[in-house]
Amino acid sequence: MKITNMHPVLKENIQEIGKPYSDLHFLLECFAEVLEANNEKELVTYIPWLNTKVSTPKPEHEQKAIHLYSICFQLLNLCEVNWAVQSRRNKQQHQGSQSINGSWAHTFSELKQSGIPQEKIVAALSQLEIEPVMTAHPTEAKRTVVLKYYRELYLQLVMLENPVYTVLERDQIRSGIKELLTRLWFIDDIYLEKPQVETELENVLHYLTKVFPDVFELHDRTLVQAWNEAGFQPESLQNYQSMPKISLGSWVGGDRDGHPLVTPEITQFTLKRLRTEALNLTSQRLNLLADSLSIYTSENTLSVEIQERKSELEKQIPDISENIQFSSASREPFRQFVLLLIEKLPVKHNHSGGNIQLSPTNWSYSNSGQLITDLELLLQALSNWGAPMLAINEVNKALRFVQNFGFHLAHLDIRQNSEFYQKAFLGLLEDVDTSSFSINTDHHQVDKQFLLQELNLYRPFTYSYSGNVSETANALGYLSVLTGHIRNYGTNALGSMIVSMTKKVDDLFTFYLLAREAGLYVKTESGPACQLPVVPLFETIDDLHRAPAILDEFLAHPVTQNTLQLQAQRKGYSRPVAEVMIGYSDSNKDGGILSSLWHLYEAQHELAKIGRKHGVDIRFFHGKGGSISRGAGPIHWFLKSLPPESLCGKLRLTEQGETIERKYANKVNAAFNLELLTSGTLRNAMLNTHPFDPELFELVGFMAHESFTTYNALTRHPSFIRFFEQATPIDVIETSKIGSRPSRRTNQRTLNDLRAIPWVFSWTQSRVNITSWYGVGSTLLLLKEQYPEKYALLKQLLISHPLLRYILTNVDSGLAATDPEIIELYASLVNEEQVKNDILPLILSEFQLTKSLLAELLEKPFEERRKNHYYSTRLRAVALDLMHQVQVNTLRHWRNEKDSEDPEIANQQNIILLKTVNAVANALGSTG
Secondary structure, eight states: OOOOOHHHHHHHHHHHOOOHHHHHHHHHEEEEEEHHHOOOOOGGGGGGSSSSSSSOHHHHHHHHHHHHHHHHHHHHHHHHHHHHHHHHHHHHHHHHHGTTTTSSHHHHHHHHHOOOOOOHHEEEEEEEEEEEOOOOOOOOOHEEEHHHHHHHHHHHHTTTTTTTHHHHHHHHHHHHHHEEEEEEEOOOSOOHHHHHHHHHHHHHHHHHIIIHHHHHHHHHHHHHHHHHTTOGGGGOOOOOGOEEOOOOEEETTTBBBTOOOOHHHHHHHHHHHHHHHHHHHHHHHHHHHHTOOOOOOGGGSSSSHHHHHHHHHHHOOOOOOOOGHHTTTTTOOOHHHHHHHHSSSSEOTTTTTTTOEEETTTTSSHHHHHHHHHHHHHHHHHHTTTTHHHIIIHHHHHHHHHHHHHHTTSEEEEEEHHHHHHHHHHHTTTSSTTTTEEEETTTTTTOHHHHHHHHHHOOSOOOOOOOOOOOHHHHHHHHHHHHHHHHOOOOOTTTEEEEEESHHHHHHHHHHHHHHHTOOEEEETTEEESSSOOEEEEEEHHHHHHHHHHHHHHHHSSSHHHHHHHHHHHTTSSEEEEEEEEEEEHHHHHHHHHHHHHHHHHHHHHHHHHHHHHOOEEEEEEOOOGGGTTOOHHHHHHHHOOOOTOOSSSSEEEEOOOHHHHHHSHHHHHHHHHHHHHHHHHHHHHHOOOOOOOOHHHHHHHHHHHHHHHHHHHHTSTTTHHHHHHSSSSSHHTOOSSSSSSSSSSSSSSTBBBBBHHHHHHHHTTTTTTTTTTTTTHHHHHHHHHHHHHHHHHHHHHHHHHHHHHHHHHHHHHHOOHHHHHHHHHTTOOOOHHHHHHHHHHHHHHHHHHHHHHHHHHHHHHHHHHHHHHHHHHHHHHHHHHHHHHHHHHHHHHHTTTSOOOOOHHHHHHHHHHHHHHHHHHHHTTTE
């Protein structure tokens, strides 16, 4: 079957951009052949871009057509990702590695040109700590099995890049592509039942076990190669401890903020599962090391130290002589040594293959640090024996692996809401004599003086809680799980204890006392300390304003100081490091993009100063999402936009939902994204040290205030909530099954209770995107007409200041994804004419104002500034219009039918709606 038709926009894209769209045409032809082979010839006419015009499906074909569109959008995404990778390779080949902005080669070139000596760079590299944190926020609309097949499809597409394949081999690849498209066609791509937390854990485990081990190794090779190409001494990075520390975090099974399914049992199951998978990977990695050290030599040629340690291990491990692998390697002492290390892993080995089971013995390793000590001994012994390059190439890789993953795979964070902890603590006090302290009855809060007195004591309130307050039982339940895990394995597996919606320092002190109750307090020479770091999460704009004062009081308290000193000792820090999490989602929901990004910037500047006041480095944990409204954007530009001296070389940030798939599904792309993150952190920690700029603060602070005022005039308008509930598919999104977490924190029908993700998701679906641009146009107009000196300063700073460029580039992207015709289509769903007339003109006029003034400020039309983005958006719009039309029509009927006596009709309409939500999300590359 040969398809000759093509939509004129696709034809233009192929002419203007080229390869990604010719690849798309190829995949669409394959898809058409799959449909025809499966007796769906009529559906071929609905394939967008392959036909000269978009056809509206017949009612009986509607569900299949939506599924078809969803697949086509994902094929387009794959082609564009592959093109980005190939373009980068081509640029590296012809212009050199340093031409790739944000790469290690580019960073080392900048540092060298700035005159920073090699020794200082090595010292900074060795102190660098980067941790992407995988969350389970419900922003991934595709099922896990569907993601798996798209990953395989991408690999098939990449294979076609290889010019050495024969015609026969290329036909075989084409057949493989068609097989995968056939599977995708017959598999439903949306969740009809909410996934369990365990299902979300399995998806994250795919990345942790199948992707990141290879990605970390790819990253390290790129780093070392860039180092050598920069002319630095190769031996400076031959010690694994000179390399940046890259680890992974996870919230799946630990994030219980408004999530009733994350029970203490789930947390315990998650920790066990992560440990098992980590030890399985470690066993596999050590077996590879053993094979690489299959060297015939006499044991007495080895250093005395390794001979003694080998003898000691043989005595420790019973029946080691009966191990066939070990006994058959009698002339391979290095291999035998590694086999002994494998036996010391706290697992039950299945020597015939298969996975392992946790089975510690009294001679097993209790932590990964002990394994690292033995591997370092092996590294030195192999070098001394006469194989230094083998030691560097093989043992160093194993050491790096254990450093990255330990025996825990990823650090599990525990997150809970401050209000929950307050209820839990008050419930705890109901179990004890309360005559010795007072409770503020107006706000139902414990007297602060009482909190401060209790913090310095070791004893718990009760030794066994017997009350019936669910929050108390739950909090003490999962905190006791952590205590038990630490008792058995230490603290390495656990990340941060994040207190979301931190509004006052009492919220953090309250957690300390609950931790004490669960056995997480320990004695130090200086007094009580908590075993785990307590991290405030500042989310709303009001909270960001209060954050510096809260952190100041928190860091001044002896328990916090003792806790940070304990953490510093365990991690080998030269000075204490306090983590502070800042949220991009709720601050954006509060005040819009300009106000949010400015208040986040200002808060980081002030919080870093508070840290310096207390002799503490502040590691910021950026709670970013996948959309522009929630902190997305090119990571190297984001890092450049951070305040001077706010990067201490240690950084955490969240990776959510579809962002994980987009950034890490392909290993080459994943390694590059990791490279941007690590090299960008080093670069900006060392170079982003320009002094405080009062002009910038005054100007952007003014703009943020004006933008906030305009944004809130809209969101606080009496008609706004009713417009939002009718002109967006928020009610459909709340019925979706894309994540185990509820869309509201406490199930109240208020804007404050609605989570930021469904808030952004619903505006994205209806192409309004107010959270990524609203308020900016009015602010620019005000500057231009009433404050010309500020407008001139803005134009001047825009040329050189990365914060302004980052903000306005994100606004630019938000505008590009906004479509006024589609906005009006969704507004037709608003039943009350007055509500519609109150809100729709405000949105449309602010959109046009922002678009025209931003184009004037940036001095070039969007199609010239962002050519690739422009052509991609145009192509998607060709197919999106139909999906929006289907969604709006079905939404209108569903809202009328869902309360009728025939729920089956409403249920079928709901499925169609959920499929359109998935298709639009695929097209836009973003949900919430």
